[in-house]
Amino acid sequence: MVVNVFISAVTTDTLSRKEAVAWVNNLLKSHFTKVEEMASGAAYCQLTHLLFNAINLKKVKFNPRSEPDVLNNWKVLTTTWKDLGIDKPVDVEKMKKAKFQDNMEFLQWFYKFYNANLTTEPEEYDAVGARFGEDLPALKGSTGSRPVAAPARPVAAAPPKPRPAAPAVAAPAVKASVPPTVRNGTRPAPATSAGTRRADPSASEELLKQEIEKHKAASDEWETTAKEMETEREYYYSILQRVESLANEAEESGSSTVDVAALKTILYAGNEDTEQVDEIENEHLVESLQANLDDTETF
Structure with missing residues (x-):
């Protein structure tokens, strides 16, 4: 039987925004970075599935691409809640706008509701498998589903042992530079490899640039979080x-x-x-x- 709960604005049973996001990610093996991303309703659908196993996850758009997809998720959720006897009213118009205050209050309520209705620890719950392998939310650069692991490459044979170095041979005496022969009144320009080296930067320089960009991005993210x-x-x-x-x-x-x-x-x-x-x-x-x-x- 469902245990309905009530939560007010002043209660000790609350989480900070970082704790709330970490709690959801731990249960669903998801990748949420902020509370506002819960506005899609997909996470609440799967959390309800975790608690009661009474929702069809095939109908859920885990990575909605449009507003109708978001409304579909909330409709699936509220319909299931009505069948279960959950009396929590859901203001979908407010939730879908992804405002922090509205989504934080709703997540705080669900945290208390979850603890009141949890009967067994969800260690055996396969969150990723239940949503058919989709990332939640989709990682940047992905299409919404987990990439298939590439087959392992065969182990390359060990390289042959290097031969012992030949004894050093005295370098021949450097001949005095002789100016090139002048033909037709012009002298050819001296050959140089400097331009070639500059046009082809080494791999280590590229790796160093990539590391610098990563550290800059991490610094900006920490500053925003602070x-x-x-x-x-x-x-x-x-x-x-x-x-x-x-x-x-x-x-x-x-x-x-x-x-x-x-x-x-x-x-x-x-x-x-x-x-x-x-x-x-x-x-x-x-x-x-x-x-x-x-x-x-x-x-």
């Missing part, structure tokens, strides 16, 4: 500060309760709503001060 983590930290820290301020206001006014509407506004406000939340907090502060003044006796 900025994302800093933004996420500042976002949640600002929410905690506002909740603490709201609690302090209630304590100062002698109230044992907190305004639920104001609390929800703070918890569900995104970064773009910061100014609006500040205005709401200021209004509540003014109302609290006014109530204290009304209760004060005049002399």
